[in-house]
Amino acid sequence: MFQITDIPRLLPEILLLVLALLVLGSDIFERWGRTPEAQLERVRSSASLTCIGLGLVFVIALLQSGYVFRLPDDVPANLFTNIIRNLQSGGPAGPTGAETLPPIIGAFATDHLTMIARLALIGAAFLTSLLCLDYRPNAHPAEFYALILFATAGMCLMAGATELVLAYLAVELTSIPLYILAGYFRNDARSAEAGMKYFLFGALSSGILLYGMSLAYGSAASAMAGAVTANDLTQLARIAELAGQGGAGGGVLTLGMLFVIAGVGYKIAVVPFHGWAPDVYQGAPTPITAFISTASKAAGFVLLLRLLVSAFPALAGSAALGPDLGGWTSLLALLALLTLLVGNLAALPQTSAKRLLAWSSVAQAGFMLLALVAWAAPQQFDRDQGVAALLYYLVVYTLTNLGAFGALAAVALAVGGDEIADLNGLARRHLPLAVLLTLCVLSLAGVPPLAGFFAKFYVFMAGWQAGAPWLVVVALATTVVSLYYYLRLLKAIFIEPPAENTPLTTPPGITAAVALAVAGIVVLGLFPNLVLNVFSRVQLVAGL
Amino acid sequence: MTLVIQLIFGLVAALIIGAAMMVVLVRNVIHAALWLIACFFGVGALYLLLQAEFLAVVQVLIYVGAISILILFAIMLTRQVTGEGVRQLVGGWRLWLTVAISALLFAVVIVPTVASQQWNVPPPLGPEGAPEPLAGPAELGRGFVSEFLLQFEVAGVLLTVALIGAIVVAYEERARRRRVLTLAEEHELRKRAAASDQPAGD
Numbered sequence: 052m053f054q055i056t057d058i059p060r061l062l063p064e065i066l067l068l069v070l071a072l073l074v075l076g077s078d079i080f081e082r083w084g085r086t087p088e089a090q091l092e093r094v095r096s097s098a099s100l101t102c103i104g105l106g107l108v109f110v111i112a113l114l115q116s117g118y119v120f121r122l123p124d125d126v127p128a129n130l131f132t133n134i135i136r137n138l139q140s141g142g143p144a145g146p147t148g149a150e151t152l153p154p155i156i157g158a159f160a161t162d163h164l165t166m167i168a169r170l171a172l173i174g175a176a177f178l179t180s181l182l183c184l185d186y187r188p189n190a191h192p193a194e195f196y197a198l199i200l201f202a203t204a205g206m207c208l209m210a211g212a213t214e215l216v217l218a219y220l221a222v223e224l225t226s227i228p229l230y231i232l233a234g235y236f237r238n239d240a241r242s243a244e245a246g247m248k249y250f251l252f253g254a255l256s257s258g259i260l261l262y263g264m265s266l267a268y269g270s271a272a273s274a275m276a277g278a279v280t281a282n283d284l285t286q287l288a289r290i291a292e293l294a295g296q297g298g299a300g301g302g303v304l305t306l307g308m309l310f311v312i313a314g315v316g317y318k319i320a321v322v323p324f325h326g327w328a329p330d331v332y333q334g335a336p337t338p339i340t341a342f343i344s345t346a347s348k349a350a351g352f353v354l355l356l357r358l359l360v361s362a363f364p365a366l367a368g369s370a371a372l373g374p375d376l377g378g379w380t381s382l383l384a385l386l387a388l389l390t391l392l393v394g395n396l397a398a399l400p401q402t403s404a405k406r407l408l409a410w411s412s413v414a415q416a417g418f419m420l421l422a423l424v425a426w427a428a429p430q431q432f433d434r435d436q437g438v439a440a441l442l443y444y445l446v447v448y449t450l451t452n453l454g455a456f457g458a459l460a461a462v463a464l465a466v467g468g469d470e471i472a473d474l475n476g477l478a479r480r481h482l483p484l485a486v487l488l489t490l491c492v493l494s495l496a497g498v499p500p501l502a503g504f505f506a507k508f509y510v511f512m513a514g515w516q517a518g519a520p521w522l523v524v525v526a527l528a529t530t531v532v533s534l535y536y537y538l539r540l541l542k543a544i545f546i547e548p549p550a551e552n553t554p555l556t557t558p559p560g561i562t563a564a565v566a567l568a569v570a571g572i573v574v575l576g577l578f579p580n581l582v583l584n585v586f587s588r589v590q591l592v593a594g595l
Numbered sequence: 596m597t598l599v600i601q602l603i604f605g606l607v608a609a610l611i612i613g614a615a616m617m618v619v620l621v622r623n624v625i626h627a628a629l630w631l632i633a634c635f636f637g638v639g640a641l642y643l644l645l646q647a648e649f650l651a652v653v654q655v656l657i658y659v660g661a662i663s664i665l666i667l668f669a670i671m672l673t674r675q676v677t678g679e680g681v682r683q684l685v686g687g688w689r690l691w692l693t694v695a696i697s698a699l700l701f702a703v704v705i706v707p708t709v710a711s712q713q714w715n716v717p718p719p720l721g722p723e724g725a726p727e728p729l730a731g732p733a734e735l736g737r738g739f740v741s742e743f744l745l746q747f748e749v750a751g752v753l754l755t756v757a758l759i760g761a762i763v764v765a766y767e768e769r770a771r772r773r774r775v776l777t778l779a780e781e782h783e784l785r786k787r788a789a790a791s792d793q794p795a796g797d
Binding site for chain 1: 752
């Protein structure tokens with residue numbers, strides 16, 4: 052039953068929705084002039100409202116999480132401390148500070164996994180809105196920013212959903228704004244193509260996901276046949292509980308699991324479900340590309356983790372070569388293998404820097420799948436390490452890709468294109484931007500001491516413990532391959548002569564966002580324990 | 596009572612099957628769409644027969660009301676593409692191949708269902724010993740405000756977002772908008788174009 056005390060537990064999502072409506076509403080009171088100055092003013096007001104609002108929501112979510120500060124129990128009660136106490140009792144630590152409350156109406160868990168994902172997603176949205184400050188849409192500015200906020204709320208719900216209907220609705224709430232955002236520059240044929248392609252593939256994948264969910268529900272319901280009707284059969288934990296009972300048997304559940312993996316696989320763009328990704332990433336406005344390739348993928352991975360681990364724990368199987376090979380971990384291992392090979396090899400011949408980064412994003416998903424495979428490990432400790440490695444990789448990848456695409460957006464605005472040739476001599480034309488982009492690219496390639504190295508290291512370790520050394524070897528080999536195309540970018544930046552020698556100017560918003568992202572990479576690389584301590588709490592999740 | 600119900604069921608089933616056959620048999624695409632509406636009506640009646648009033652109402656509202664209109668619109672807007680008099684059925688051996696494949700696929704679905712189904716299962720009984728009714732509007736409504744409250748709210752947000760998205764995609768601000776011509780104006784324009792073509796052709 053929903054209680055009034057559940058509202059603080061949903062506060063970040065509620066705030067995101069309120070902020071979206073505020074952005075939409077405030078636009079009505081702007082001057083809708085036709086002059087460029089008036090249009091600019093209108094865009095600016097929506098953009099800065101979104102940016103400040105997202106910053107505030109991030110701070111509130113951080114306060115609620117209690118990761119940096121937790122109100123001691125013996126503080127005298129006044130208005131201020133009461134607000135913080137209510138906020139934090141809705142956080143993952145719960146009112147007692149020790150254990151997480153059960154999911155709201157069985158549908159939405161507010162545990163550590165959700166909270167960490169929320170922080171990462173809201174942070175990604177904040178950086179995206181910073182990137183968008185100077186990358187203005189030509190029409191409907193308020194809707195542009197509001198759609199980003201709606202998508203973020205959907206992603207947060209995706210991360211916490213423990214029930215099939217809510218998970219599906221959250222996926223749709225994330226996807227529909229992203230379709231529109233990808234095709235926002237209607238006059239640009241590539242952007243329109245990206246929007247259309249994303250929509251068609253997304254609709255198809257939603258259908259597949261729904262098939263999987265209805266099969267999983269059907270297998271749970273057939274276990275209850277003849278008994279009293281129950282309303283909780285769509286909850287992940289119930290499906291796991293009823294698995295194998297009743298007439299439908301394991302076949303239906305396995306089929307459902309396959310469909311679920313395929314459906315979510317489209318959202319996170321793993322091979323062979325990646326067909327849309329390069330075109331969409333290349334065609335969408337660059338900040339939106341950054342958003343789709345990071346936040347949407349991160350939310351998809353958390354959803355996949357929760358779906359597989361909570362609803363299909365009996366089907367986990369093993370990824371080790373041998374007679375035990377089977378279950379979803381081996382399937383994910385196969386997908387990871389394909390993703391690593393196809394993503395990295397397809398990135399090699401690209402001439403467009405944006406498309407190259409798009410293929411590299413596809414390849415990075417392979418490493419994250421490797422962390423999910425860790426669920427095959429026999430020891431609970433190793434599984435928890437796998438989840439922590441996945442979260443670390445997700446956070447680092449989100450920061451890095453946002454930084455890389457952001458720097459590319461700045462270059463594209465200044466030079467007018469996003470080919471690799473447009474990066475030529477960037478170091479001579481704008482050294483700070485060149486250094487920032489270099490750090491992002493090096494982190495993507497996994498060069499120490501940047502965070503990308505540790506992320507890959509932890510993921511490899513998790514994969515090794517899971518009994519899939521063959522996969523780790525392939526991943527290592529493809530990492531070496533990936534160095535080639537990342538270094539091609541660096542060669543263009545530092546060695547190739549620039550087309551013109553005029554210094555470039557970059558917009559402050561984009562520079563700030565990229566600098567923030569790079570600072571995150573460096574700090575997380577030098578002090579990974581800052582966040583790993585928090586990530587290790589995810590093992591306290593109920594049902595994981 | 597049961598005889599009457601079986602009679603009604605037979606009539607409704609005949610209506611559904613007949614209408615569905617007509618959908619694929621008639622030449623005219625618009626007639627096919629109209630037969631499809633009749634088929635949807637039949638399915639709605641079937642739901643009513645199963646005591647699922649809410650589903651019946653939804654079937655009529657959404658399928659008969661919205662989706663068929665959408666299909667008709669799509670046909671009207673793509674008239675030039677499909678062509679009205681196009682022969683839809685293939686002939687000769689390809690027809691029989693099509694029939695065989697369809698029958699095979701249908702058998703794949705229907706045979707295991709019929710074979711593994713236990714017939715004559717008594718309907719589950721409610722607390723008073725009467726057959727438990729299928730979920731009616733009251734239970735659905737209660738579900739929306741209790742167990743499925745969150746889902747209900749999120750669905751509301753989702754629909755709002757879809758509406759906003761539709762506006763973004765379809766609506767152009769006045770400064771950029773082209774005026775859409777009425778049919779009469781378009782006709783006038785075409786006449787004028789034809790008239791100006793005539794002297795050029797001479």
